[in-house]
Amino acid sequence: MHLPSLKFQYKQDAKFALDIPELLLDGIQILNIVGNNGSGKSTWAKHLAGLFHKKNHGIKWQYIPQFAEQFLFAQTINEQIKYLFEHDFIREKFASELSDLALPPNDEFMDFPMALMSGGELRRIMLAFAFYSHKKHIILDEPTIGLGLKESLVLLNKINTFSAMGNELIIISHDKTIMDASQHVCAFENGTLLYSQSTEDVKKTSLLDQFIG
Amino acid sequence: MIQVEHLSHRFTWGNYEKHLFNDFSFSLPKGKALVLIGESGSGKTTLLKMLCGLQQFDKGELYIDGNNVRKLAINIAEKVNLSYLPQRVSDYFLEQSVEKEFLLSGLLEDANIQSILNDFNIKSLLNKHFNELSGGEIQRVACASFFASNSDLLLCDEPAAYLDKINLDLLKNRMQYELENGKTILITTGNNASNPWPFRHLELLNR
Numbered sequence A: 001m002h003l004p005s006l007k008f009q010y011k012q013d014a015k016f017a018l019d020i021p022e023l024l025l026d027g028i029q030i031l032n033i034v035g036n037n038g039s040g041k042s043t044w045a046k047h048l049a050g051l052f053h054k055k056n057h058g059i060k061w062q063y064i065p066q067f068a069e070q071f072l073f074a075q076t077i078n079e080q081i082k083y084l085f086e087h088d089f090i091r092e093k094f095a096s097e098l099s100d101l102a103l104p105p106n107d108e109f110m111d112f113p114m115a116l117m118s119g120g121e122l123r124r125i126m127l128a129f130a131f132y133s134h135k136k137h138i139i140l141d142e143p144t145i146g147l148g149l150k151e152s153l154v155l156l157n158k159i160n161t162f163s164a165m166g167n168e169l170i171i172i173s174h175d176k177t178i179m180d181a182s183q184h185v186c187a188f189e190n191g192t193l194l195y196s197q198s199t200e201d202v203k204k205t206s207l208l209d210q211f212i213g
Numbered sequence B: 001m002i003q004v005e006h007l008s009h010r011f012t013w014g015n016y017e018k019h020l021f022n023d024f025s026f027s028l029p030k031g032k033a034l035v036l037i038g039e040s041g042s043g044k045t046t047l048l049k050m051l052c053g054l055q056q057f058d059k060g061e062l063y064i065d066g067n068n069v070r071k072l073a074i075n076i077a078e079k080v081n082l083s084y085l086p087q088r089v090s091d092y093f094l095e096q097s098v099e100k101e102f103l104l105s106g107l108l109e110d111a112n113i114q115s116i117l118n119d120f121n122i123k124s125l126l127n128k129h130f131n132e133l134s135g136g137e138i139q140r141v142a143c144a145s146f147f148a149s150n151s152d153l154l155l156c157d158e159p160a161a162y163l164d165k166i167n168l169d170l171l172k173n174r175m176q177y178e179l180e181n182g183k184t185i186l187i188t189t190g191n192n193a194s195n196p197w198p199f200r201h202l203e204l205l206n207r
Helices: A041-048 A077-084 A091-100 A119-132 A149-164 A199-204 B044-051 B069-079 B098-104 B113-119 B135-148 B165-180
Strands: A006-009 A017-020 A030-035 A062-064 A137-141 A168-172 A184-189 A192-198 B002-013 B016-028 B033-037 B059-064 B082-085 B153-157 B184-189 B200-203
Touching: A006 A041, A017 A041, A030 A041, A041 A062, A041 A137, A041 A168, A062 A119, A077 A119, A091 A119, A091 A149, A119 A137, A119 A149, A149 A168, A184 A199, A192 A199, B002 B044, B016 B059, B044 B059, B044 B069, B044 B153, B044 B184, B059 B069, B082 B135, B098 B135, B113 B135, B113 B165, B135 B153, B135 B165, B165 B184
Parallel strands: A017 A192, A030 A168, A030 A184, A062 A137, A137 A168, B033 B184, B033 B200, B082 B153, B153 B184
Antiparallel strands: A006 A017, A184 A192, B002 B016, B002 B059
16 A cells, blocks of 8 residues: 655644644555544545645545535435436445445335434434445445444444455444454554554554544 | 333334333432443434434333433424434534634633643644544544533443544544533443443343
8 A cells, every 4th residue: 555645734723733644654555543533534535536726646535424414415325326326326236235234235225315314323323324335445434333243343344255255445444343454554643643653563552542432 | 301102213214113122221320420332323313312302212211310201302402402413414514613612602612621621631632623623532532522411311322433443532522521510421332342341231132
């Protein structure tokens, strides 16, 4: 995984600046980002996905936001599919993404109003769209919020399968469960890189204690 | 005090049907805290909405301090001093910046607000636009206005979401402080394993 260096500053806020160096992580397919609230994790990820400006960084990352309602704009899953895809939509493949995440892959569920669904259901629907998208480079921002322990383990399994197919993932998370999937951890502090270490090494130390409960 | 008696509910939409709480009962005495644990879709949020009178239910009764929620519905807030911290907090902000939001709700004049701003470490966020805030910062701003309401019954839907460890510890301290001041607290969470709440808990079964 090769990630370009990123520098960024809000015009109105002189105090916060993002300054993350280039990350050359050979052989790493799943990277976990940790850091306290406001340390610039999501801002960095959105830059990587080109959401702020159309600068070409090489690889295009797909950003999956931490608020599911920013992604799911339609009233039902079937309606969202109609807006997002044309004739190239493969229903069986999408249905298998749903069942991989322990959601019912039937029309009753896909016509059910998303406004009446729970936070954890919405999050998994958003993740199903992400894994369906054929993108090979995906950023998941806090993917386990709203999920129970069992559902987090289902997601962990899915992440492992996804990377085994040769895809790359960046996961922003405070969750111990999901960290097990990653091979490498980068910690951010105040917009800068605090450390970059293999997950195995970092788990032997107390470096994670300030970020993860 | 909260009493939930023989609660059952069924959602339907076309052919889609979902059953929640099969004859579910529990009680939460005044001045105590309870954590509801359940997988997504087990009804955690729905139960909090029912207690606020925001969601109807088929069978059973809910009482808060002896008041029947079914009879009072949304007017329950007139009889009971309660506050609800929703799961999607960003939906409930009306203004563009934190300071304007607090001005609107009258919080800035509140005597408590300074200590709460300190407790949640959000003083520096006051003049920021909500779009500039991170997920954890938005959650803390919501917590600040939630606790400033100083209600007797606190209903918190996944309050730990988006918070890092430091801020989760701040929130736990605040909950403890509220308990010592006689408040009644109901918390929901999907995952109580990685950083558990130090309160009595109850598991909701997914049907």
